[in-house]
Every structure is written in C-alpha cells, then in structure tokens.
Amino acid sequence: MAAALKSIVAPTASTLSNPTLEAEVPIEIFPVPQSRSVHGNAFPLGIRVKEGHQFQDIDAAVRRIEELAQTGLFDGLLQSHGTILFRGFPVKTASDFSKFVKAFRLPQPHREIGLSGKRTTINDAVKTANEEPPDVKFYYHSEYGRSAHFPGVLFFFSEIVPEQGGQTPLLSSLELYDRLRAEMPEFAHDLETKVSPSSLFAASGKIELNNSRQDSYGFDIQAGDSLDVQRSKVEAVLKQDLQAEAEWQPNGALHVLQKLPAIRRIQSTGKATFFNGFAGVYGRARDNDALKSPYRGLDGKYHLPTTYGDGSPIPTAYLDRLLDLSDEIGFLVPWEAGDVALIDNYTVQHARSPWVGKRSLLVSLWDGREKFAPF
Ligand SMILES: [Fe+2]
Secondary structure (H helix, E strand, O other), X not given: OHHHHHHHHHHHHHHHHOOOOOOOOOEXXXXXXXXXXXXXXXXXXXXXXXXXXXXXXXXHHHHHHHHHHOOOHHHHHHHHHOEEEEEOOOOXXXXXXXXXXXXXXXXXXXXXXXXXXXXXXXXXXXXXXXXXXXXXXXXXXXXOOOOOOOOOEEEEXXXXXXXXXXXXXXXXXXXXXXXXXXXXXXXXXXXXXXXXXXXXXXXXXXXXXXXXXXXXXXXXXXXOOXXXXXXXXXXXXXXXXXXXXXXXXXXOEEEEEEEEOOEEEEOOOOOEXXXXXXXXXXXXXXXOOOOOOOOEOOOOOEOOOOEEOOOOEOOHXXXXXXXXXXXXXXXXXXXXXXXXXXXXXXXXXXXXXXXXXXXXXXXXXXXXXXXXXXX
C-alpha cells in the first residue's frame, strides 16, 4: 500500500510542501493507521501539519487551505481517496470549524430536506451530527441516500473525543460495490435491473415521520395553520423538491416513498458506487424485531420494510450478508480532538459507533461538484 500511496500522492506532495502565502507552515501526507487501499489509493488519506510546526491561528490555516483549494487539489484528492483526514490544524471550536469548511470553496451549503434524526444548528454552516443516545448504533449509509436530494460532501469535526468508542466507521462505496458484485452477483444484478414502473432499477426507501416535523418537510408551516394547510405545504415540498410519493396515515404519520437506484455511476470517474441506505434501515428493523407486519419495533417505532422498486421483498439472506460485508471493509476513524474529516458522499458511506463518556462530533454538509451519470 505504501508504494500505491506514494505514486498517488507524489504529484500533490510538492503542492502541499510549498506554501506561497504562509511562510513555513509545512503540511504533509501521512499514513492513517489501519487505512485501506481501494483501487490502489489510500482510504482515507491523511494530511497533517508537520511535527514541530503550527499555524498561528485559524485564520492563517484558512488562508493556506484556500490557497490549496484554488488549485483544485482537494477535488482531485477526494476523487482518488474518498476521504481526507486533516490533523493538527487549529480547529478547536464550532466557529473555527465553520471557517475551516468555508475555506474549501465548495459551491454552497446543502439545504437539508427530510431530516429524520435530530440535529441542532450551531451556526450558519455547522450542526450537531446526531443527538440520539450514545448506545445507539447507526448502520452504514450514504447521507440522505434514500432521497433524491442529498449533500455531495460532508465534513465531520471531532470537538470532544469520548473516553471509549465513538470512532466514526467509514467504508468505500466503490469497494462495497466491487465486493457485492463478486460475492453476490445475483443480488447486484437484481439491484441494477429490477424493473419498477417508472425506473429501470430501483431500491425503495420509506421514511415514516410523525407530525411531518418542521425541520423535515414543514419549512413553510406557520403558527396557526390548519392541519389541511400544514399537509398541503408538506405535500408541496415533497412534490417540488423530491418528486416523492407520500401517504398520510390514520395516526397522522406521513409515509414517504422514493424509488431510487441503489447503484449508480460516478460522472467524474465512470465508476459504479453503492449509494443508498436500505441495508441500515433493514438492520435497525432487525435489531428492533420489526421485520414482520405490523412492523412496530421494540422501540415503539414503525420500521417499514425496504423492498425493490417493484415492491417485491429483498431476501433477508442478502441483507444480512450485506451488513456483514460492510463491517468487513469498514474503517474506524481514530478521532483525535481537532481532527476534521472531509468525505465524498458519492463514494463513501458512514456509520456511528456507540461510546462512553462525553463526545462532540459536529457536521457540515455541502453541495459539491460531483454528479451521477446515467448507469
Ligand atoms: Fe449520516
């Protein structure tokens, strides 16, 4: 892997070590312990401030990142490596993190539609990652991988590292596709070709929302709106922004269905990627003993079944193996305080490990420059 790393980073190493705006604060590629090699590239790639050096303050670091971002360096590295782990930069607070992420000059902050977890907005670019209790495991998923509206790029900032656990699991969606194709070719074939009425290939995602929460779809709801008005405003968002099907349930919950391809092709590289979140939805249902009708789990929530786009069931043997496979190729980000991970949502899935103690992981979501091409 060392040779592969060297050959890939050689053209960029000189860019990193020759600052023109900041005198002598060298940064360098470093091998992240236990990193993997995917298509000959280190996953993830580490970039750190060289030992014995430090930026004077966050503004100095931001100027250096801006200088490098303008060369297109990070776009290229993200395309090759999927994830970049930044270490040793003076990012200590949410405010520092906000300045840091803006330095990458990505097209625009991502507007979330359909939030199903709970996040608190900290500032204009930063939110908490998720506020579910620390013992809750999240399975691998592409961020908003069950939606037509998703961010291209994610940043995670490790503000406080817990006493135990809490490493963020990452996997390469390119590697997951390769392994799926090699080990379960029938399943890969079904995902790529199973015909639904409106799409060539599909795996469906269903989301249940009680009260169509304001930060999910109800952005336009005003105090005093009648229930009918609230519903029509939610329906308008679903129709205009997501082209989703939705059904109100007798208990007031909203079931949202989007038929989306589970495997897609990256425009910049032509590679196939496993972009979705259905395995994790299944995993949670399995954990909560909710795989059978009426799909109500031990946690009291509904866990609607994930199916192919034509409504036929995905065999549980496939789903069980997919979850195991994801764990086999996963990488745990060994967070240190101040670390920032830059993640290409198109080619990398993330998850969440339980932890003990106090932890703060902040997130910033952006629209990037990558696109999907026709499969
Ligand atoms: Fe996520």
